[in-house]
Amino acid sequence: MTAYLDTTNGQPYCKGCGHPHVLDALDHALQAAGVPPHRIALVTDIGCVGLADAQFPTLHTVHSLHGRAAALATGMQLAAGTDGDEPLKPVVLVGDGGSTIGLLHLVHAAQLDVDVTVLVHNNLIYGMTGGQHSGLTPHGFRTTTTPDGCLTPPLDLGRVLAGAGCGYFARARAPSNELGELLAEGIRRPGFACVEALELCPTFAARIGGMTGKGLREMTSEGGLAMGVLERREPRAGPVRRGNGDPAPALFGAGIAPEPTWSRLQRPVQLVVAGRAGERVQSAAKLAAVAGAAAGLGATLRTDNPVTQGRGFSVAELTLSPEAVRYTGLDRPDIAIATAPEGLAQLAQRGLLAGPLAAHRIVCDESLEPPAEAHVERAPLRKRHGGAAAALGAVLEAVDAAGWFDPRAWEVAIQARPEAQRASVRRTLAKAGVSVRAARGRRSCG
Ligand code: SF4
Structure with missing residues (x-):
């Protein structure tokens, strides 16, 4: 040899x-x-x-x-x-x-x-x-x-x-x-x-x-x-073992498998959601990441907040892609959402409201005061969903409107959550007007 x-x-x-x-x-x-x-x-x-x-x-x-x-x-x-x-x-x-x-x-x-x-x-x-x-x-x-x-x-x-x-x-x-x-x-x-x-x-x-x-x-x-x-010792069988035919770590729980035909994307897309720490901003984006993965998409999530979890801003950057995501950095996002003043300030600081990096679609809670040069859609996010669910409601609405994947993937992502949280997520889903039934005849997008 x-x-x-x-x-x-x-x-x-x-x-x-x-x-x-x-x-x-x-x-x-x-x-x-x-x-x-x-x-x-x-x-x-x-x-x-x-x-x-x-x-x-x-x-x-x-x-x-x-x-x-x-x-x-x-x-x-x-x-x-x-x-x-x-x-x-x-x-x-x-x-x-x-x-x-x-x-x-x-x-x-x-x-x-x-x-x-x-x-x-x-x-x-x-x-x-x-x-x-x-x-x-x-x-x-x-x-x-x-x-x-x-x-x-x-x-x-x-x-x-x-x-x-x-x-x-x-x-x-x-x-x-x-x-x-x-x-x-x-x-x-x-x-x-x-x-x-x-x-x-x-x-x-x-x-x-x-x-x-x-x-x-x-x-x-x-x-x-x-x-x-x-x-x-004998090698242990277990979910963390890769490379010898054992299963990958279970993401979705028993009996639930990803469904690649649910993807509607032709190219990578990015969403940034920014709001107030403690208002489940990052878990809203995580739900979309898991739903995207359930639709067979590559999904990555980058999060940011000050040291404490309950004060200041909270930001999550989501990338979904028909291929594995090789670069997790933010380009010019497709969607940026602000649900609270702390989040709006972060979007402004990152140049995502106006200028060459401005997101293609920007959605802000109606109570916020974005800069005059920003092209912003204002919506009653906090009134409709409550402060603690405003980010989740906004993410559900925006992703569903963009049609990045079949809405049935949301239900798979909900199943991956602890049981105690599922009912409230389903309520937000209903308030956001998202139906988890098959969306027929949707065009590919992205
Ligand atoms: S381990 Fe010691 S002897 Fe070996 S290369 Fe380094 S300094 Fe030299």
Whole structure:
């Protein structure tokens, strides 16, 4: 099998660094695991470990933020799902520093048992940033930030992740024959796996801390760090698993499926609704997003409000598209709605009332005073629906008038709401004059 690791231009690491040994083991494991190269994604963290991207020129690589590689890989795996029978297999390369900065991301990935393999390069210190101690630094070990020895005991990553339900955890030294084999087993597992490679950073762990290869061996044999496979469990079946034929997360509840024939859109459309915090502005837009998704549309929602939830403005930006939404930013919206002065001020501040970004259709509650140059339709939104339901009523009316999808999709979105909220939404729907029966003969629009 062809090697993925390409060292024809040399290695970028310091002389004697353990990273090249870990990458050799990774190369062996990727080949042994038999994952098609186009379904492998290496997700690297910040640090010397991140230099691995360029060493694997034939694979997908993503360079992440410090500590966030596991979170990014988890999202990638869940979003990408399968290509035929082939799941995306992200392999996260992270140091001991990134592991402890992003510890909860590792914990969460283990809890989800998502199909991601994490390879921890544990050389006991932060290498690239200057030899500082990390959460995995041994007690008493000298680093640039603990010149008299690290004050705290090291986290045992295996035990931490075992407590989170980790399906596979193994530890080996680098270099060693076991490392590649253990890693291959982790990669083959259709769920979360973590392999910790113990290795040497000659520049800091050896020079400052006095660590040697012999010291590493003693640390694992005498220091209580168990080696080999420490956790091995069956993959959990569950709604979060993607990429092995299990269902996607349920959006609509049991027995309700999206109906793509309900879409009426030929192009992406956008709606902005702005009002007063606490008046369910964002949940109104969310109902439209879920209804759009129920009609088989791509749907995204961006929301904004001040820190508190009950004072000031509340804004929601909805995008619906016949294709998946690749860009969630606001262009020139098709519809902008203001239900309260706080919302009107936000629309003005964002340039959506007048000028080149002005929405094509602007609807304001009749009590508001929009700028004279804005072309606004005024409607008794608050009088008709009450303050708390003005945004919902306005969104229902505007989307129904635009005919973006078959109104039966509203009922699917209502079913996705908690039962206690459904009756009031249906009342608003009736007041808005929206019939959830099939709308016959509607033209495509957008
Ligand atoms: S600083 Fe340490 S971890 Fe980074 S390349 Fe040099 S030896 Fe390796």
